[in-house]
Amino acid sequence: MASLSVHSDRLEIHLTRAERTLALRRESIVVQRENIRSVIITQDPWIWLRGIRALGSIIPLVLAAGTWKFHGGKDFVSIKRHRPAVVIDLVDEEFARVILTSQHAADLIDSLKLPA
Template structure:
């Protein structure tokens, strides 16, 4: 599962080698904290996936990793099974939204609100 690192100025999504292969992506994702418009916890991340997969892998309700294109831009998705996820709505950068399955959704949201540093989660 991707590792999340929260810093005072950015969030890093460190993809595992398998996730990079499934997403057809060589680089990790870095999001500036100023670009985060909202963060939402969801128990059903599958309903948040919009558009069509442009790069990546999808096995419905099992795994979705990669980029999804919709009429307004591009989303990045790492969803695994029925795990809880965090949906980050972004104002700028490469993606309009990032949807990440994580075991630490509530802690991530709290850390984003408080602006504390650093925080690692998987």
């Protein structure tokens, strides 16, 4: 599973070697925190897929990794089976949405909350 690093100004998504290979992607994904519109946890990440696979791999309901293109842009997906996942909606970034299977989704949401 991808490892997520939350910094004061950005979120870094470091893909494993297998995920980079399946997604046909060389580098990690870096998202500026100010460009994160919303973050939610879903129990069924498959319902969040939209568009068609542009680059990457898919075994339906088992594994999806790569870029999905849709009418309004593109999404990055790295999901496995029916495990909990985090859905990150973005603005002004390379991807409109990032969907990742993560065991630490709740911790990610807590760490992304801005101090009052």
